[in-house]
Amino acid sequence: MNISAAAHQSGLSAKTIRYYEEIGLIAPAARAENGYRQYDSTAVDDLQFIARARGVGFDLQECRQLLDLLRDPHRQxxxxxxxxxxxxxxxxxxxxxxxxxxxxxxxxxxxxxxxxxxxxxxxxxxxxxxxxxx
Amino acid sequence: MNISAAAHQSGLSAKTIRYYEEIGLIAPAARAENGYRQYDSTAVDDLQFIARARGVGFDLQECRQLLDLLRDPHRQxxxxxxxxxxxxxxxxxxxxxxxxxxxxxxxxxxxxxxxxxxxxxxxxxxxxxxxxxx
DNA sequence: GCTTGACCTTCCAGTAACTAGAAGGTTTAT
DNA sequence: ATAAACCTTCTAGTTACTGGAAGGTCAAGC
Known part of the structure:
Protein backbone atom coordinates (compact mmCIF):
# COMPACT_ATOMS: atom_id res chain seq x y z
CA MET A 1 0.00 0.00 0.00
CA ASN A 2 1.09 3.58 -0.65
CA ILE A 3 1.88 6.12 1.99
CA SER A 4 -1.51 7.79 2.10
CA ALA A 5 -3.25 4.48 2.76
CA ALA A 6 -0.77 3.77 5.54
CA ALA A 7 -1.40 7.25 6.86
CA HIS A 8 -5.13 6.64 6.83
CA GLN A 9 -4.82 3.32 8.63
CA SER A 10 -2.48 4.62 11.29
CA GLY A 11 -4.06 7.99 11.84
CA LEU A 12 -0.78 9.74 11.08
CA SER A 13 -0.21 12.08 8.16
CA ALA A 14 1.93 11.10 5.18
CA LYS A 15 4.27 13.95 6.07
CA THR A 16 4.63 12.60 9.58
CA ILE A 17 5.41 9.10 8.35
CA ARG A 18 8.16 10.42 6.08
CA TYR A 19 9.47 12.43 9.00
CA TYR A 20 9.56 9.34 11.23
CA GLU A 21 11.49 7.53 8.55
CA GLU A 22 13.89 10.43 8.14
CA ILE A 23 14.76 10.50 11.84
CA GLY A 24 15.12 6.72 11.94
CA LEU A 25 12.16 6.03 14.20
CA ILE A 26 10.87 3.52 11.68
CA ALA A 27 12.84 1.48 9.17
CA PRO A 28 13.03 2.93 5.64
CA ALA A 29 9.97 1.77 3.74
CA ALA A 30 10.35 -0.60 0.82
CA ARG A 31 10.02 1.11 -2.53
CA ALA A 32 7.97 0.23 -5.57
CA GLU A 33 9.56 0.45 -9.00
CA ASN A 34 8.35 3.99 -9.41
CA GLY A 35 10.04 5.01 -6.15
CA TYR A 36 6.83 5.17 -4.12
CA ARG A 37 7.08 3.94 -0.54
CA GLN A 38 5.31 0.64 0.09
CA TYR A 39 3.82 -0.40 3.43
CA ASP A 40 2.75 -3.86 4.53
CA SER A 41 0.72 -4.72 7.59
CA THR A 42 3.71 -5.04 9.89
CA ALA A 43 4.87 -1.57 8.87
CA VAL A 44 1.38 -0.28 9.59
CA ASP A 45 1.44 -2.05 12.96
CA ASP A 46 4.54 -0.09 13.88
CA LEU A 47 2.90 3.15 12.80
CA GLN A 48 -0.19 2.41 14.85
CA PHE A 49 1.94 1.53 17.83
CA ILE A 50 3.72 4.85 17.58
CA ALA A 51 0.47 6.74 17.07
CA ARG A 52 -0.96 5.21 20.24
CA ALA A 53 2.18 5.80 22.28
CA ARG A 54 2.17 9.42 21.13
CA GLY A 55 -1.52 9.59 22.00
CA VAL A 56 -0.87 8.78 25.66
CA GLY A 57 1.89 11.33 25.86
CA PHE A 58 5.16 9.63 25.00
CA ASP A 59 7.63 11.72 23.05
CA LEU A 60 9.49 10.32 20.07
CA GLN A 61 12.52 9.30 22.08
CA GLU A 62 10.28 7.32 24.39
CA CYS A 63 8.48 5.80 21.43
CA ARG A 64 11.85 4.61 20.26
CA GLN A 65 12.45 2.90 23.59
CA LEU A 66 9.01 1.34 23.57
CA LEU A 67 9.55 0.02 20.04
CA ASP A 68 12.88 -1.43 21.14
CA LEU A 69 11.14 -3.20 24.00
CA LEU A 70 8.37 -4.41 21.72
CA ARG A 71 10.94 -6.01 19.44
CA ASP A 72 13.11 -7.48 22.16
CA PRO A 73 12.07 -11.07 22.96
CA HIS A 74 14.14 -10.91 26.15
CA ARG A 75 12.49 -7.75 27.39
CA GLN A 76 11.33 -7.37 30.97
CA MET B 1 19.61 48.41 37.15
CA ASN B 2 21.38 45.89 34.93
CA ILE B 3 19.73 43.02 33.16
CA SER B 4 20.46 40.37 35.75
CA ALA B 5 18.82 42.42 38.48
CA ALA B 6 15.78 42.91 36.24
CA ALA B 7 15.81 39.20 35.55
CA HIS B 8 15.89 38.45 39.24
CA GLN B 9 13.05 40.85 40.02
CA SER B 10 10.84 39.58 37.23
CA GLY B 11 11.61 35.89 37.51
CA LEU B 12 12.67 35.77 33.87
CA SER B 13 16.17 34.95 32.68
CA ALA B 14 18.46 37.56 31.17
CA LYS B 15 18.41 35.59 27.93
CA THR B 16 14.66 35.67 27.90
CA ILE B 17 14.55 39.41 28.45
CA ARG B 18 16.93 40.00 25.56
CA TYR B 19 14.78 37.70 23.47
CA TYR B 20 11.63 39.64 24.34
CA GLU B 21 13.38 42.80 23.29
CA GLU B 22 14.56 41.24 20.06
CA ILE B 23 11.07 40.19 19.03
CA GLY B 24 9.65 43.56 20.01
CA LEU B 25 7.52 42.34 22.88
CA ILE B 26 9.10 44.98 25.09
CA ALA B 27 10.62 48.30 24.10
CA PRO B 28 14.38 48.35 23.61
CA ALA B 29 16.00 48.99 26.97
CA ALA B 30 17.88 52.20 27.62
CA ARG B 31 21.64 51.77 27.51
CA ALA B 32 24.32 52.89 29.90
CA GLU B 33 27.50 54.45 28.52
CA ASN B 34 29.19 51.08 28.47
CA GLY B 35 26.39 49.63 26.36
CA TYR B 36 24.76 47.70 29.19
CA ARG B 37 20.97 47.61 29.18
CA GLN B 38 19.36 49.65 31.93
CA TYR B 39 15.99 48.88 33.50
CA ASP B 40 13.84 51.13 35.64
CA SER B 41 10.82 50.13 37.68
CA THR B 42 8.33 50.62 34.84
CA ALA B 43 10.41 48.34 32.63
CA VAL B 44 10.44 45.76 35.40
CA ASP B 45 6.68 46.15 35.77
CA ASP B 46 6.26 45.17 32.14
CA LEU B 47 8.51 42.17 32.61
CA GLN B 48 6.57 41.05 35.66
CA PHE B 49 3.31 41.51 33.81
CA ILE B 50 4.56 39.29 31.02
CA ALA B 51 5.95 36.71 33.43
CA ARG B 52 2.56 36.46 35.12
CA ALA B 53 0.62 36.30 31.89
CA ARG B 54 2.95 33.53 30.70
CA GLY B 55 2.45 31.83 34.02
CA VAL B 56 -1.29 31.49 33.54
CA GLY B 57 -0.83 30.13 30.05
CA PHE B 58 -0.84 33.04 27.63
CA ASP B 59 1.53 32.74 24.68
CA LEU B 60 3.71 35.64 23.59
CA GLN B 61 1.24 36.83 20.99
CA GLU B 62 -1.45 37.00 23.65
CA CYS B 63 0.94 38.74 26.01
CA ARG B 64 1.36 41.34 23.32
CA GLN B 65 -2.40 41.87 23.17
CA LEU B 66 -2.64 42.07 26.95
CA LEU B 67 0.15 44.63 27.08
CA ASP B 68 -1.62 46.64 24.40
CA LEU B 69 -4.78 46.60 26.50
CA LEU B 70 -2.85 47.51 29.62
CA ARG B 71 -1.47 50.57 27.90
CA ASP B 72 -4.70 51.65 26.23
CA PRO B 73 -6.59 54.14 28.40
CA HIS B 74 -9.68 53.59 26.23
CA ARG B 75 -9.64 49.85 26.62
CA GLN B 76 -12.77 47.87 27.38
C1' DG C 1 49.51 47.27 37.87
C1' DC C 2 47.63 42.91 37.15
C1' DT C 3 44.76 39.21 37.55
C1' DT C 4 40.46 36.97 38.61
C1' DG C 5 35.70 36.50 38.50
C1' DA C 6 31.41 38.16 37.56
C1' DC C 7 29.18 40.86 34.83
C1' DC C 8 27.74 42.43 30.07
C1' DT C 9 27.54 42.41 24.67
C1' DT C 10 26.37 40.15 19.95
C1' DC C 11 25.79 36.34 17.07
C1' DC C 12 25.03 31.57 15.73
C1' DA C 13 23.04 27.13 16.42
C1' DG C 14 19.98 23.85 18.41
C1' DT C 15 15.69 22.06 20.59
C1' DA C 16 10.57 19.09 19.48
C1' DA C 17 7.73 17.48 16.27
C1' DC C 18 6.12 18.47 12.88
C1' DT C 19 3.85 21.52 8.80
C1' DA C 20 3.76 24.27 4.49
C1' DG C 21 5.06 24.82 0.13
C1' DA C 22 7.76 24.50 -4.11
C1' DA C 23 9.15 21.90 -8.10
C1' DG C 24 8.66 18.01 -10.37
C1' DG C 25 7.59 12.76 -11.57
C1' DT C 26 3.56 9.01 -11.95
C1' DT C 27 -0.86 7.04 -12.43
C1' DT C 28 -5.59 6.83 -13.60
C1' DA C 29 -9.62 8.32 -15.65
C1' DT C 30 -11.90 10.85 -19.09
C1' DA D 1 -4.25 14.96 -24.39
C1' DT D 2 -5.20 16.53 -20.15
C1' DA D 3 -6.71 16.90 -15.52
C1' DA D 4 -6.75 15.10 -10.81
C1' DA D 5 -4.73 12.92 -7.45
C1' DC D 6 -1.15 10.67 -6.20
C1' DC D 7 3.99 10.43 -5.17
C1' DT D 8 9.06 12.26 -4.66
C1' DT D 9 12.82 15.46 -2.49
C1' DC D 10 14.21 19.72 -0.55
C1' DT D 11 13.94 23.97 1.97
C1' DA D 12 12.18 26.74 5.37
C1' DG D 13 9.09 28.05 9.11
C1' DT D 14 6.84 27.32 13.61
C1' DT D 15 7.26 28.41 19.49
C1' DA D 16 9.82 30.15 23.07
C1' DC D 17 13.45 29.91 24.38
C1' DT D 18 18.51 27.89 25.74
C1' DG D 19 23.50 27.06 25.20
C1' DG D 20 27.74 28.48 23.86
C1' DA D 21 31.44 31.12 21.66
C1' DA D 22 34.12 35.30 21.40
C1' DG D 23 34.93 39.30 23.36
C1' DG D 24 34.25 43.93 26.20
C1' DT D 25 33.71 45.92 31.28
C1' DC D 26 34.06 46.43 36.09
C1' DA D 27 35.28 45.80 41.06
C1' DA D 28 38.13 43.54 44.41
C1' DG D 29 42.30 41.76 46.06
C1' DC D 30 47.43 41.09 45.85
Missing amino acids: SRHAQKLVLEKSRHLQQRIDQLVAMQRELRTMAERCRGDEGPDCAILDDLAAPGAHER | SRHAQKLVLEKSRHLQQRIDQLVAMQRELRTMAERCRGDEGPDCAILDDLAAPGAHER
Whole structure:
Protein backbone atom coordinates (compact mmCIF):
# COMPACT_ATOMS: atom_id res chain seq x y z
CA MET A 1 0.00 0.00 0.00
CA ASN A 2 1.09 3.58 -0.65
CA ILE A 3 1.88 6.12 1.99
CA SER A 4 -1.51 7.79 2.10
CA ALA A 5 -3.25 4.48 2.76
CA ALA A 6 -0.77 3.77 5.54
CA ALA A 7 -1.40 7.25 6.86
CA HIS A 8 -5.13 6.64 6.83
CA GLN A 9 -4.82 3.32 8.63
CA SER A 10 -2.48 4.62 11.29
CA GLY A 11 -4.06 7.99 11.84
CA LEU A 12 -0.78 9.74 11.08
CA SER A 13 -0.21 12.08 8.16
CA ALA A 14 1.93 11.10 5.18
CA LYS A 15 4.27 13.95 6.07
CA THR A 16 4.63 12.60 9.58
CA ILE A 17 5.41 9.10 8.35
CA ARG A 18 8.16 10.42 6.08
CA TYR A 19 9.47 12.43 9.00
CA TYR A 20 9.56 9.34 11.23
CA GLU A 21 11.49 7.53 8.55
CA GLU A 22 13.89 10.43 8.14
CA ILE A 23 14.76 10.50 11.84
CA GLY A 24 15.12 6.72 11.94
CA LEU A 25 12.16 6.03 14.20
CA ILE A 26 10.87 3.52 11.68
CA ALA A 27 12.84 1.48 9.17
CA PRO A 28 13.03 2.93 5.64
CA ALA A 29 9.97 1.77 3.74
CA ALA A 30 10.35 -0.60 0.82
CA ARG A 31 10.02 1.11 -2.53
CA ALA A 32 7.97 0.23 -5.57
CA GLU A 33 9.56 0.45 -9.00
CA ASN A 34 8.35 3.99 -9.41
CA GLY A 35 10.04 5.01 -6.15
CA TYR A 36 6.83 5.17 -4.12
CA ARG A 37 7.08 3.94 -0.54
CA GLN A 38 5.31 0.64 0.09
CA TYR A 39 3.82 -0.40 3.43
CA ASP A 40 2.75 -3.86 4.53
CA SER A 41 0.72 -4.72 7.59
CA THR A 42 3.71 -5.04 9.89
CA ALA A 43 4.87 -1.57 8.87
CA VAL A 44 1.38 -0.28 9.59
CA ASP A 45 1.44 -2.05 12.96
CA ASP A 46 4.54 -0.09 13.88
CA LEU A 47 2.90 3.15 12.80
CA GLN A 48 -0.19 2.41 14.85
CA PHE A 49 1.94 1.53 17.83
CA ILE A 50 3.72 4.85 17.58
CA ALA A 51 0.47 6.74 17.07
CA ARG A 52 -0.96 5.21 20.24
CA ALA A 53 2.18 5.80 22.28
CA ARG A 54 2.17 9.42 21.13
CA GLY A 55 -1.52 9.59 22.00
CA VAL A 56 -0.87 8.78 25.66
CA GLY A 57 1.89 11.33 25.86
CA PHE A 58 5.16 9.63 25.00
CA ASP A 59 7.63 11.72 23.05
CA LEU A 60 9.49 10.32 20.07
CA GLN A 61 12.52 9.30 22.08
CA GLU A 62 10.28 7.32 24.39
CA CYS A 63 8.48 5.80 21.43
CA ARG A 64 11.85 4.61 20.26
CA GLN A 65 12.45 2.90 23.59
CA LEU A 66 9.01 1.34 23.57
CA LEU A 67 9.55 0.02 20.04
CA ASP A 68 12.88 -1.43 21.14
CA LEU A 69 11.14 -3.20 24.00
CA LEU A 70 8.37 -4.41 21.72
CA ARG A 71 10.94 -6.01 19.44
CA ASP A 72 13.11 -7.48 22.16
CA PRO A 73 12.07 -11.07 22.96
CA HIS A 74 14.14 -10.91 26.15
CA ARG A 75 12.49 -7.75 27.39
CA GLN A 76 11.33 -7.37 30.97
CA SER A 77 7.88 -5.95 31.43
CA ARG A 78 9.09 -3.86 34.36
CA HIS A 79 11.05 -1.72 31.91
CA ALA A 80 7.91 -0.81 30.05
CA GLN A 81 6.10 -0.27 33.32
CA LYS A 82 8.81 2.06 34.52
CA LEU A 83 8.42 4.20 31.41
CA VAL A 84 4.68 4.36 31.91
CA LEU A 85 4.89 5.21 35.59
CA GLU A 86 7.40 7.96 34.97
CA LYS A 87 5.29 9.39 32.19
CA SER A 88 2.28 9.22 34.46
CA ARG A 89 4.08 11.14 37.18
CA HIS A 90 5.20 13.87 34.82
CA LEU A 91 1.75 14.05 33.33
CA GLN A 92 0.24 14.50 36.77
CA GLN A 93 2.61 17.36 37.49
CA ARG A 94 1.64 18.99 34.24
CA ILE A 95 -2.05 18.50 34.97
CA ASP A 96 -1.67 20.03 38.42
CA GLN A 97 0.09 22.98 36.88
CA LEU A 98 -2.62 23.50 34.28
CA VAL A 99 -5.36 23.17 36.88
CA ALA A 100 -3.67 25.83 38.99
CA MET A 101 -3.49 28.10 35.94
CA GLN A 102 -7.12 27.38 35.24
CA ARG A 103 -8.11 28.41 38.77
CA GLU A 104 -6.28 31.68 38.38
CA LEU A 105 -7.87 32.36 35.02
CA ARG A 106 -11.36 31.66 36.36
CA THR A 107 -10.83 33.88 39.37
CA MET A 108 -9.61 36.69 37.14
CA ALA A 109 -12.51 36.31 34.73
CA GLU A 110 -15.02 36.35 37.57
CA ARG A 111 -13.60 39.44 39.13
CA CYS A 112 -13.61 41.31 35.84
CA ARG A 113 -16.77 43.18 34.98
CA GLY A 114 -16.24 42.54 31.30
CA ASP A 115 -17.94 45.72 30.17
CA GLU A 116 -17.13 48.72 27.99
CA GLY A 117 -15.09 50.47 30.65
CA PRO A 118 -11.34 50.43 31.18
CA ASP A 119 -11.37 49.15 34.78
CA CYS A 120 -10.20 45.59 34.55
CA ALA A 121 -9.51 43.18 37.37
CA ILE A 122 -7.64 40.93 34.97
CA LEU A 123 -5.09 43.51 33.99
CA ASP A 124 -4.84 44.60 37.61
CA ASP A 125 -4.19 41.04 38.69
CA LEU A 126 -1.53 40.54 36.08
CA ALA A 127 0.10 43.81 37.04
CA ALA A 128 0.00 43.11 40.79
CA PRO A 129 -1.07 39.59 41.62
CA GLY A 130 -2.78 38.99 44.90
CA ALA A 131 -3.21 42.72 45.54
CA HIS A 132 -6.93 42.23 46.11
CA GLU A 133 -6.19 39.79 48.92
CA ARG A 134 -4.36 42.28 51.04
CA MET B 1 19.61 48.41 37.15
CA ASN B 2 21.38 45.89 34.93
CA ILE B 3 19.73 43.02 33.16
CA SER B 4 20.46 40.37 35.75
CA ALA B 5 18.82 42.42 38.48
CA ALA B 6 15.78 42.91 36.24
CA ALA B 7 15.81 39.20 35.55
CA HIS B 8 15.89 38.45 39.24
CA GLN B 9 13.05 40.85 40.02
CA SER B 10 10.84 39.58 37.23
CA GLY B 11 11.61 35.89 37.51
CA LEU B 12 12.67 35.77 33.87
CA SER B 13 16.17 34.95 32.68
CA ALA B 14 18.46 37.56 31.17
CA LYS B 15 18.41 35.59 27.93
CA THR B 16 14.66 35.67 27.90
CA ILE B 17 14.55 39.41 28.45
CA ARG B 18 16.93 40.00 25.56
CA TYR B 19 14.78 37.70 23.47
CA TYR B 20 11.63 39.64 24.34
CA GLU B 21 13.38 42.80 23.29
CA GLU B 22 14.56 41.24 20.06
CA ILE B 23 11.07 40.19 19.03
CA GLY B 24 9.65 43.56 20.01
CA LEU B 25 7.52 42.34 22.88
CA ILE B 26 9.10 44.98 25.09
CA ALA B 27 10.62 48.30 24.10
CA PRO B 28 14.38 48.35 23.61
CA ALA B 29 16.00 48.99 26.97
CA ALA B 30 17.88 52.20 27.62
CA ARG B 31 21.64 51.77 27.51
CA ALA B 32 24.32 52.89 29.90
CA GLU B 33 27.50 54.45 28.52
CA ASN B 34 29.19 51.08 28.47
CA GLY B 35 26.39 49.63 26.36
CA TYR B 36 24.76 47.70 29.19
CA ARG B 37 20.97 47.61 29.18
CA GLN B 38 19.36 49.65 31.93
CA TYR B 39 15.99 48.88 33.50
CA ASP B 40 13.84 51.13 35.64
CA SER B 41 10.82 50.13 37.68
CA THR B 42 8.33 50.62 34.84
CA ALA B 43 10.41 48.34 32.63
CA VAL B 44 10.44 45.76 35.40
CA ASP B 45 6.68 46.15 35.77
CA ASP B 46 6.26 45.17 32.14
CA LEU B 47 8.51 42.17 32.61
CA GLN B 48 6.57 41.05 35.66
CA PHE B 49 3.31 41.51 33.81
CA ILE B 50 4.56 39.29 31.02
CA ALA B 51 5.95 36.71 33.43
CA ARG B 52 2.56 36.46 35.12
CA ALA B 53 0.62 36.30 31.89
CA ARG B 54 2.95 33.53 30.70
CA GLY B 55 2.45 31.83 34.02
CA VAL B 56 -1.29 31.49 33.54
CA GLY B 57 -0.83 30.13 30.05
CA PHE B 58 -0.84 33.04 27.63
CA ASP B 59 1.53 32.74 24.68
CA LEU B 60 3.71 35.64 23.59
CA GLN B 61 1.24 36.83 20.99
CA GLU B 62 -1.45 37.00 23.65
CA CYS B 63 0.94 38.74 26.01
CA ARG B 64 1.36 41.34 23.32
CA GLN B 65 -2.40 41.87 23.17
CA LEU B 66 -2.64 42.07 26.95
CA LEU B 67 0.15 44.63 27.08
CA ASP B 68 -1.62 46.64 24.40
CA LEU B 69 -4.78 46.60 26.50
CA LEU B 70 -2.85 47.51 29.62
CA ARG B 71 -1.47 50.57 27.90
CA ASP B 72 -4.70 51.65 26.23
CA PRO B 73 -6.59 54.14 28.40
CA HIS B 74 -9.68 53.59 26.23
CA ARG B 75 -9.64 49.85 26.62
CA GLN B 76 -12.77 47.87 27.38
CA SER B 77 -12.44 45.28 30.11
CA ARG B 78 -14.56 42.84 28.10
CA HIS B 79 -11.68 42.52 25.65
CA ALA B 80 -9.37 41.29 28.37
CA GLN B 81 -12.12 39.08 29.71
CA LYS B 82 -12.63 37.54 26.31
CA LEU B 83 -8.95 36.63 26.09
CA VAL B 84 -9.09 35.04 29.52
CA LEU B 85 -12.25 33.09 28.84
CA GLU B 86 -10.91 31.75 25.57
CA LYS B 87 -7.66 30.77 27.20
CA SER B 88 -9.62 29.10 29.96
CA ARG B 89 -11.65 27.09 27.46
CA HIS B 90 -8.58 25.91 25.59
CA LEU B 91 -6.86 25.09 28.82
CA GLN B 92 -9.81 23.00 29.93
CA GLN B 93 -9.70 21.05 26.68
CA ARG B 94 -6.02 20.43 27.19
CA ILE B 95 -6.61 19.35 30.78
CA ASP B 96 -9.36 16.94 29.71
CA GLN B 97 -7.02 15.49 27.13
CA LEU B 98 -4.20 15.02 29.63
CA VAL B 99 -6.56 13.48 32.17
CA ALA B 100 -7.75 11.00 29.56
CA MET B 101 -4.13 10.14 28.76
CA GLN B 102 -3.45 9.76 32.45
CA ARG B 103 -6.34 7.31 32.82
CA GLU B 104 -4.99 5.21 30.00
CA LEU B 105 -1.48 5.22 31.42
CA ARG B 106 -2.71 4.17 34.85
CA THR B 107 -4.81 1.38 33.43
CA MET B 108 -1.87 0.10 31.43
CA ALA B 109 0.50 0.28 34.39
CA GLU B 110 -1.97 -1.61 36.58
CA ARG B 111 -2.51 -4.35 34.07
CA CYS B 112 1.23 -4.87 33.60
CA ARG B 113 2.89 -7.28 35.97
CA GLY B 114 6.11 -5.29 35.85
CA ASP B 115 8.37 -8.24 36.43
CA GLU B 116 11.40 -9.83 34.74
CA GLY B 117 9.33 -11.59 32.07
CA PRO B 118 8.55 -10.42 28.54
CA ASP B 119 4.76 -10.57 28.81
CA CYS B 120 3.65 -6.97 28.99
CA ALA B 121 0.14 -5.60 29.04
CA ILE B 122 1.47 -2.15 28.21
CA LEU B 123 3.10 -3.20 24.97
CA ASP B 124 0.04 -5.32 24.16
CA ASP B 125 -2.23 -2.36 24.75
CA LEU B 126 -0.15 -0.07 22.56
CA ALA B 127 -0.06 -2.72 19.85
CA ALA B 128 -3.81 -3.41 19.98
CA PRO B 129 -5.69 -1.01 22.19
CA GLY B 130 -8.86 -2.17 23.86
CA ALA B 131 -8.18 -5.80 22.94
CA HIS B 132 -8.62 -6.84 26.57
CA GLU B 133 -12.11 -5.40 26.63
CA ARG B 134 -13.41 -7.65 23.97
C1' DG C 1 49.51 47.27 37.87
C1' DC C 2 47.63 42.91 37.15
C1' DT C 3 44.76 39.21 37.55
C1' DT C 4 40.46 36.97 38.61
C1' DG C 5 35.70 36.50 38.50
C1' DA C 6 31.41 38.16 37.56
C1' DC C 7 29.18 40.86 34.83
C1' DC C 8 27.74 42.43 30.07
C1' DT C 9 27.54 42.41 24.67
C1' DT C 10 26.37 40.15 19.95
C1' DC C 11 25.79 36.34 17.07
C1' DC C 12 25.03 31.57 15.73
C1' DA C 13 23.04 27.13 16.42
C1' DG C 14 19.98 23.85 18.41
C1' DT C 15 15.69 22.06 20.59
C1' DA C 16 10.57 19.09 19.48
C1' DA C 17 7.73 17.48 16.27
C1' DC C 18 6.12 18.47 12.88
C1' DT C 19 3.85 21.52 8.80
C1' DA C 20 3.76 24.27 4.49
C1' DG C 21 5.06 24.82 0.13
C1' DA C 22 7.76 24.50 -4.11
C1' DA C 23 9.15 21.90 -8.10
C1' DG C 24 8.66 18.01 -10.37
C1' DG C 25 7.59 12.76 -11.57
C1' DT C 26 3.56 9.01 -11.95
C1' DT C 27 -0.86 7.04 -12.43
C1' DT C 28 -5.59 6.83 -13.60
C1' DA C 29 -9.62 8.32 -15.65
C1' DT C 30 -11.90 10.85 -19.09
C1' DA D 1 -4.25 14.96 -24.39
C1' DT D 2 -5.20 16.53 -20.15
C1' DA D 3 -6.71 16.90 -15.52
C1' DA D 4 -6.75 15.10 -10.81
C1' DA D 5 -4.73 12.92 -7.45
C1' DC D 6 -1.15 10.67 -6.20
C1' DC D 7 3.99 10.43 -5.17
C1' DT D 8 9.06 12.26 -4.66
C1' DT D 9 12.82 15.46 -2.49
C1' DC D 10 14.21 19.72 -0.55
C1' DT D 11 13.94 23.97 1.97
C1' DA D 12 12.18 26.74 5.37
C1' DG D 13 9.09 28.05 9.11
C1' DT D 14 6.84 27.32 13.61
C1' DT D 15 7.26 28.41 19.49
C1' DA D 16 9.82 30.15 23.07
C1' DC D 17 13.45 29.91 24.38
C1' DT D 18 18.51 27.89 25.74
C1' DG D 19 23.50 27.06 25.20
C1' DG D 20 27.74 28.48 23.86
C1' DA D 21 31.44 31.12 21.66
C1' DA D 22 34.12 35.30 21.40
C1' DG D 23 34.93 39.30 23.36
C1' DG D 24 34.25 43.93 26.20
C1' DT D 25 33.71 45.92 31.28
C1' DC D 26 34.06 46.43 36.09
C1' DA D 27 35.28 45.80 41.06
C1' DA D 28 38.13 43.54 44.41
C1' DG D 29 42.30 41.76 46.06
C1' DC D 30 47.43 41.09 45.85
